[in-house]
Amino acid sequence: MILEANDISFRYHIGSAQILSQFNIRLQRDERVGLVAPSGYGKTTLLKILAGYENADSGSVLLDGRPIQDYKGYCPVQMIFQHPETVLNPRLKLAVSLKEAGLLPRRILDGLGIEDDWLTRYPAELSGGELQRFCIARALGEQTVFLLADEISTMLDLITQAQIWDFLLKELEMRHIGLLAVSHTMELIQRLTTRTVTLDQR
């Protein structure tokens, strides 16, 4: 499977800054790609467009030659957001939010260090790092083919960061899931990815 963006342009409102113009990117499912750019250059926006959360003003986003918006039901391209607390319903116990991804094998919960006791709690009762593990797990549903990671480990301490990425790399390799990762830490990007793309048209 190939995820590709062809000549996509995007701005949030008419008259506001042009965030992307005629941007191209192509991802194979066995690749791990790092996305690098200073703050405000549209890294998050690009990921949202690739995952189908936003529509590009022009150009196309195709997964296996089919527009990403045409995929109904579980989307094979899943994005993990920078702020987990904004993507978890504060009124739901975490077990319910987690179940939205379908049945997840024990391996994933253990690998991410999610404790059983956390499942019966509400999001307000866990820390940002703990919540992020749920968001990562939720994005690893059975049909995920591409994973878009938007600075997912910034709220974790270094040891946890290493553990989680270690697990993720193994999981991705085993299931042939492609990765597009954003991070401000160049060392991390170099460790994780097979190549780097720079967003510098502005």
Next chain:
Amino acid sequence: MMNRRRRTLLLLLFAIIFLSAITIAGAMLEERATLTDFTQKNLPPDRTHLFGTDFMGRDMFARTISGLSLSIRIGLLTALISTLIAFLLGTAAATLGKGVDATISWLIDLTMGIPHILLLILISFAVGKGFMGVLIGITLSHWMSLARIIRSEVMQLQHSGYIRVAEKLGVRKALIVQRHMLPHLMPQLMIGFVLLFPHAILHEASITFLGFGLSPEQPAIGIILAESMRYLTMGYWWLAALPGLMLIITVLLFNLAGKALVKLNNPASAHL
């Protein structure tokens, strides 16, 4: 232990008990409220007639309580229908695209732009006054502000991260509404519903008072107040003062119950 939350809860309970008592007692006193006894005309309040009697010898206590009961029952019906309209139109405006939104928003602005009592009189008069006039008039003039709240709440929910993610995870639309939206909207609807009561009751009383509402045979608060006007100058103060006081107490209790509900549901709002 008596913390503020418990005190608020008790207040809410008291309001509910008091108002239900009036509603039930009023329904049972209805027969007595229309009973005339010309040997007992214009008596000031005493032990047998707590609120005195009027020019036809009717017991004012029975009349007041059954009038309030009628008001509360009308309030219940109108508040229910108004809340339903608000929910349907608010949700439709938020979900059915720009055209529908513009139309409904325009309708809200238009209806809000007309003075309340004027709109009420117009509608009530157009459908022939009486019970139906009051019902339709109040229902059609009280849904707007709640509809506006529901519209913005639904819009905000649709853009919330967890609903967008649920969509991408392939969660069915009906389940999203049931799991993510309704639990959030229910308290809003409940509070909107309770806070509609005082408005509905006051407006029912005012348009009946003005002669565009319930018919004179019914023991309605508006009728009682209108009739007592003629006797005020003769010194029969109890005819207006006591029913008026009870009306104010009822309305205040509903308001209190609504505010208590807001505080219990969203403790942070107590600081506002």
